[in-house]
Amino acid sequence: MTLHFRNLSIDPDTPVSEWPTEALQTALERGDLDDWRRIGRELSRDPWGRTARQLEEVLTHSRPYGVAEIMESLLDRARGDAEAAERAQVADEVRRAVAGSGLSNAEFASYIGTSSSRLSTYLNGKVIPSATLMVRMRRVADRQRKAA
Structure with missing residues (x-):
């Protein structure tokens, strides 16, 4: 058709x-x-x-009939996949910031004002840091790179 x-x-x-x-x-x-x-x-x-x-x-x-449910399911899946990819991108950025800083995870966590366990959740993508915390991470990583 x-x-x-x-x-x-x-x-x-x-x-x-x-x-x-x-x-x-x-x-x-x-x-x-x-x-x-x-x-x-x-x-x-x-x-x-x-x-x-x-x-x-x-x-x-x-x-x-039938199509509405399938389309809703496709949209939900597409959004879920996109969110998972975005979460992975954020975790990658956090890992790059920590690695680029030259600090240990514990030191980096202290510099950004959080605990090592919380930083671990950011590193593995279980939790997404706030925008302000991401800015702080970038600033600490940049500052440490320049000091090295």
């Missing part, structure tokens, strides 16, 4: 990220597996972007 948009001046082959909300709703209601996969790929690419917000809006008033 080929997807057709009625009363829209956009072609279904246009990237999903450029679809208006009405096109997304049409794809959910009358599209097929290929169309839904394209939407899923866009959600994975940008889980908080325009298409994700449009999907949330559409699903508040249109609940295509």
Whole structure:
């Protein structure tokens, strides 16, 4: 089945990220597996972007049987995967700051005003430090590098 948009001046082959909300709703209601996969790929690419917000809006008033639940699940998974990747990036940055400082973990923790056990949670990504603590970590690492 080929997807057709009625009363829209956009072609279904246009990237999903450029679809208006009405096109997304049409794809959910009358599209097929290929169309839904394209939407899923866009959600994975940008889980908080325009298409994700449009999907949330559409699903508040249109609940295509079976498709709505799958799309919500895809969005949840895409956001969970993105958050895990972001958490890993923060942990990497913390590890680089500690390593770059030349200090032991205990010394670094003391310099930033926290405990070694709390620093460990930042290093392994279990806990994400606040933005102010990240700034403090960067400052301590930079200061120690310059002093060395």
